[in-house]
Amino acid sequence: MTVQDLRPDLELELALVPEAAPGALLGGAVLDAADLHSSLMDPVLDSMTFLNEVTHRYPDAISFAPGRPYDGFFDTEQVFDHLRRYLDHLRDRGRTPEQIRDQVFQYGPTAGVIRELLAKSLARDEDVHVAPESLVVTVGCQEAMFLAVRALIAWPADVLLASSPCYVGITGVARLLGVPLTAVEEGPDGFDLDVLERTLRAERGQGRRPRALYVIPDHANPSGTTMPLATRHALLALAEREDFLILEDSPYRIVSPGRQLPTLKSLDTGRRVVQLGSLSKTLFPGARVGYVVADQPVVHADGSTGLLADELAKIKSMVTVNTSPISQAVVAGMLLAADGRTKELNTETAAYYGRAMRATLDELDRALPPALRERLGVRWNEPQGGFFLAVDVPFAADNQALARSAGEYGVIWTPMSYFYPQGGGERSLRLSVSYLTPAQITEGVARLNRFIRAEANARS
Template sequence: MTAAPQPADLALEHLHPALGEDLLTSITFFNEVAGRHPGALSLAAGSPNESRYDVADVHTAIDRFCDYLREELGYDERRVRRTLLQYGRTKGVVHDLIARHLRADEGITVDPEALVVTVGFQEALFLTLRALRRDHRDALLAVTPAFVGVTGAARLLEMPVLPVEAGPRGVDPDCLARTARAAREAGLRPRACYLVPDFANPTGIRVPLGIREELLRTAAAEDILLLEDNPYGLFPLDGARLPTLKALDTGRRVVYLGTVSKTVYPGTRVGYVVADQTVAGPGGPRLLAEYLARAKSMVTVNTSPIAQAVVAGRLLTHGGSLAAANRHEAESYRLALSQLLNGLARRFPAASGVTWTPPDGGFFVTVAVPFDVTDELLARSAEEFGVLWSPLHHFYSSPGPLRLIRLSCSALTAAETDEALDRFAEFVRAAGRDPAPARLPHAGQTATRPLPEGRPSAGAEGGTGEKVTGSS
């Protein structure tokens, strides 16, 4: 007999309204589909390739940081122990080393006191939005499509998000200005614009240097901040890097949001925010970072010093440079992205109706297909074809479906990528013939195909595909 449902203790209508929205279930949904199909190959995951991870390296990094505290900062054993194992400073205990990394790798010279070390990028973003959101009139602009964590965080803070079209150059400064002015005409206060200038998720577009300079001028003219997110900047496809917005910023218009999830380990959950803007108030001007730290002290108190020690040890081992620490990874991701593009070109000729925009770097490729892409189709792809990918409607604030799919190159081996693309091509052909969604599988069902063993990787032949012309 089926047990009678127990009466609920709370009603959803009595909780924050954002908690009932599909937007906040996106990441959980992807994890649940992957969990039901452990045999499915994932072209969805934007996580780093963990093949070079070694637990022993974590201990080595912590030891290296402790040696730094003793030998370079002159700490005695009691102070070393306290630094590593006590609550620690709200702004972080490795802010000086992160400032050294920014100077070495990004050309950003900043007072370490303008840094707050956070629990990943998400807390850095949340604290910044919380500080900027004074009342219901304050709005966030976001270059769209955008990472769902941005729109979700703003929604939890009841901060409206106004889309700014990405376009072929990553962002149009004129569109940014028009959106800000329209917001003011509607009675809103546009406070900041979120964007990823380097290899944005999900488009992979890199904003040209001239547009970056124009964006800074537009931000000054419209009196808004630019929230620069840079998780993929160390992974260009052509090996060439452009200066970040923050490196070009002479008017303190950029709040720089950083993370080491792609360059050290996601498991550290360490991010940071560079907030060197001055804030007028009682007692004279203070750094915006000081006010973010006040908010952090009421949310997470501080970021784990043990996790920070792992990051610091990695930095110290490589002379303060994450670019140096990630030379092998950068080459691996370049090859993986090239393999993904070449593999798409071989499997989808021009007459297939499948197109994509070749990205400039990072992990992602946006693919246009000739059918509506739904969450139900993703479940069908996992169950029947053993391959996962991301529907792009999750990256827009308006509901789907779109005819766009995001593929990632970062998490699979070369052999697995080749097999995953075979499965993806088979799925696309089947969905094009019969796009009717399958029912969502029950928990415990798994994909019908095993992981590949020893398949050769895709070769280097093939073109880069055609450009996506729309998102109908």
């Protein structure tokens, strides 16, 4: 299934264009796709394009695809309140009107202007105690991934490991940077330390150096699994013993109900964890503010020392120059409102997402009771937080099935195969529960139930 299959009108539109030489038809120079970077042909990039096309093609379908916060928590006027609060904060700290103006309107330091507030928030929310100089404020967590991978994967033998299935953002970064990525396959219950150890041995046996492991330990995207506390301790010990770093990405903790396990970074006594952070889920996605905690010492050839954060800032200066001062100011105003405790800001949102997850699981259980799903070969996990759960089905949950689901049954989901960098997940789909109202969840699961039964029966 391609975009062309979903846009049959596109062929007609092209047919109506008068015949002409390719350059004239397209308005000048014509580029051969083969001459562009090979990552642009990667299925990872095409998969999201396809999903977006399906969503636009069937606007009335209920979509369990977007992993975005619920719109009902946002009020446009709040943006101005947050901005004013931060400006008042700067004034109260003795900044002149000219200094305040420059901080908002000018580019500002590459590493960010709100690092002190972020460091304070990490200490209060997550028991992560680092100096502000250890942080770099990024354009979302995606840039944090880019900076970390670019800095750490330095030599031809270096390889990036990723717990699989994994967030497509890290796969995309690896593809764009030409970095080799090796999947560490999850087991039925999530991250498997034995598989990681076998992977480390296999990589080294082929002359490669496993440099860093990317993992989402809490309510992972896409699987929804959470790493047990004992596994966290064992992973940190293994990283110390086997000499690799851990890229910890955990954006769903604070928007999940109940007490959360400690982050890997808060347990990290050997500076093995580079923490990739996002404020998109906890504050608001439109700000596009993330961060990276990189407190690892770096020793230079001349004997001088610095921090990995300093090196990441050098890369950032050539990528985005700096993160929007206006976005940083609004985020800072939100942090000031809760004295750095974003958990307090998210009490209501965490409860809402918890109810959404529970409602989705309850509706699935009602629509497909145990005896029926056993007969059909359908199963799902039961995450205790986050936005996502995975459903195993007895048919290929591919792009063709997605198009049928959207067009004939009015429900959209995401193929889990999108999240396996080295193949897998062909008979599983991801449901995101965060963006829908309770009524949409009820109707959406009913539509999904009809689709699953029809597909399963068609193959029986």
